[in-house]
Amino acid sequence: MSSGAKTRASWAPSPRQMGERRFGRVNWLGLRTLALRETLRFLSVWTQTLAAPLVTAGLFLAIFTLAIGPARGPVMGVEFTVFLAPGILMMTVIQNAFANTSSSIVISKVQGNIVDTLMPPLSAGELVAGFLAGAAARGLIVAVIIALALWPALGMVPANPLWLLLITLIGACMLGALGIVAGILSNKFDQIAAITNFIVTPLAFLSGTFYTLDALPGWMRTFSHANPVFYLIDGARYGFLGRSDSDPVLGLAVVGLTTAALCALAWWWFRIGYRLKP
Numbered sequence: 001m002s003s004g005a006k007t008r009a010s011w012a013p014s015p016r017q018m019g020e021r022r023f024g025r026v027n028w029l030g031l032r033t034l035a036l037r038e039t040l041r042f043l044s045v046w047t048q049t050l051a052a053p054l055v056t057a058g059l060f061l062a063i064f065t066l067a068i069g070p071a072r073g074p075v076m077g078v079e080f081t082v083f084l085a086p087g088i089l090m091m092t093v094i095q096n097a098f099a100n101t102s103s104s105i106v107i108s109k110v111q112g113n114i115v116d117t118l119m120p121p122l123s124a125g126e127l128v129a130g131f132l133a134g135a136a137a138r139g140l141i142v143a144v145i146i147a148l149a150l151w152p153a154l155g156m157v158p159a160n161p162l163w164l165l166l167i168t169l170i171g172a173c174m175l176g177a178l179g180i181v182a183g184i185l186s187n188k189f190d191q192i193a194a195i196t197n198f199i200v201t202p203l204a205f206l207s208g209t210f211y212t213l214d215a216l217p218g219w220m221r222t223f224s225h226a227n228p229v230f231y232l233i234d235g236a237r238y239g240f241l242g243r244s245d246s247d248p249v250l251g252l253a254v255v256g257l258t259t260a261a262l263c264a265l266a267w268w269w270f271r272i273g274y275r276l277k278p
Contacts (some may be wrong), residue, residue, distance in 0.1 A: 038134025105183025135176025164239025
């Protein structure tokens with residue numbers, strides 16, 4: 001072999017090992033692109049995804065205040081309206097986070113372009129992270145909008161802002177992961193609507209948003225403690241008011257473990273292509 005050939009051979013890139021990707025251990029470009037796509041998707045229809053939740057939260061607060069507020073005494077040492085606000089904020093956040101991931105996957109399946117998401121060199125973990133980034137962004141923006149509206153309307157300022165930020169982020173990720181699972185399971189819009197109506201909405205409404213656990217009979221109190229969404233609502237209330245029905249650290253552990261379990265399930269289903277590949 002000539003010296004020129006040896007020189008060219010020495011500069012040639014070494015062949016990659018089996019299973020090794022040209023992007024390295026993490027495809028940061030692909031992950032960032034997927035996260036950006038999921039974020040721009042809801043920002044492009046901001047009247048539906050950002051403005052509408054603010055109106056819905058305002059209506060909930062106004063209706064319950066007008067119907068129950070005057071006859072209801074203080075709850076947890078604060079006015080009933082102030083007690084309601086953090087729960088309504090978190091309920092709105094989790095509903096929007098769930099809708100972001102579940103609708104994205106179901107729309108792709110119905111339109112037949114889910115392959116455009118599965119074909120790029122993205123691992124199952126990167127797919128989960130990309131979808132969760134969009135859900136977290138939507139949830140946090142909705143939370144900020146509602147929190148800013150509560151300040152002039154009720155004079156409410158978070159007592160523990162960092163805790164409120166943390167529990168909101170975890171809540172958005174938890175319901176975002178549930179949305180991925182629901183989106184993978186569903187092949188039609190009516191299937192995802194059934195999951196929303198029979199699972200997500202009852203979990204949100206039976207989570208202490210509009211009442212304290214002291215108002216419940218024993219069996220319902222037990223059910224509430226088994227409902228991870230209860231700890232999200234209670235955590236948001238602790239972040240805003242500094243008061244809660246349960247130990248905030250315990251609640252953080254419960255929602256953290258639930259989020260991890262849902263993410264693991266979503267990761268596994270992406271990995272094996274469950275209900276995604278023909």
